[in-house]
Amino acid sequence: MSRFLFVAPPLAGHINPAVGVAAELTARGHAVAWVCAAPALVRRPAGVDAVVYPCAGPMPGTGDRVRPPELRGPEAMRFLWERFLVPLADAMAPGVVAAVGDFRPDAVVADQQAFAGALVAERLGVPWATSATTSAEFTDPLAGMPKVALWLDGMLRELRNRIGDPAGTADPRFSPHLVLAFTIEELAGPVVREGVRISYVGPSIAHRAAVSGFPWERLDPGRQRVLVTLGTVNADAGARFLDVCLAAARERAHRLQTVIVDPGRALGAEDPRDRDVLVLSSVPQLALLERVDAVVCHAGHNTVCEALWHGVPLVVAPIRDDQPVVAGQVTGAGAGVRIRFGRVTARRLGAALDVVLRDPGPRAAAGRIRTALRAAGGGGAAATHLERLADGVVPKEDE
Structure with a gap:
């Protein structure tokens, strides 16, 4: 059996897809360990017994890493790289070196934003794979x-x-051995980066610990249901948008039941008028996706792929980073409607919801993508690729 070391940034959206792969490898008898600056973020989905090597590293959204919500485009990217990604790599590197020395992996699985994993593996001569939780870089x-x-x-x-081998040549975002993409080519589109070979495995959907206290009894089977979520790192930018969503939900409460995820409490205390609009700080997203008819989101890659894995059409309102690219994939596939995050009105948002709920086109497109996503293999397919990598087998072009 082989040994696999996962190197992840302290970001839940990057850890969750890898958890399903790690679980599959463990079920096949392999040894798995992690390196992360926030061990609790790994153990929450992976289990309290997960082996996590600690390392230093900044946490996003703290101190001078609180990204101003108005930053967009190149300025937002510059902030991300200068204030988080590069400092994270520098801080993680000693911990990754120590973990490799102690765990002695046959292969390293480095998240695309955890550069230390790739650069240290290259320097130490350990085969490494890229875990790509978004397809925007392709x-x-x-x-x-x-x-x-x-x-x-x-x-x-x-x-x-x-922190790496100065004579090395590989881009730490794209392993020359194996790039695992948690999407499908039908959604991501053709790869335009020269020399990058992708193994499309679709979403890695793993069991997640239940979120206690969700009021399942309040869901009304007589109305269509909508989930509104901006992911785990956009609370600073989402207050106005959630207000708009709440207004649109109130206007349609006679036929729609809306669940709004508001981790930052931007909407304040529950209003008596909103008895049929559920505003919660967290939800069991995968379980809820089985019961909703549409999703309104920021076009985060995980949320989009999980919604489409359930055949649910989307209204996407990208904020920054990879989200405009992912939003373009959704609309290009016909599986949703795109709106402007910073300028949308309740009227425009409501109209977009009406399209994805009433027009059969988006739901049919979401259904087609659902079939393709599930056929890609998910965590099982990723685990098979990693087994081959550990055995010294490089994937073929068509795999």
């Missing part, structure tokens, strides 16, 4: 911004000189 979003691309290449080169 489209080369900086192709039209050569100066930004040069700046980014320079940052990665300097980082490699500090």
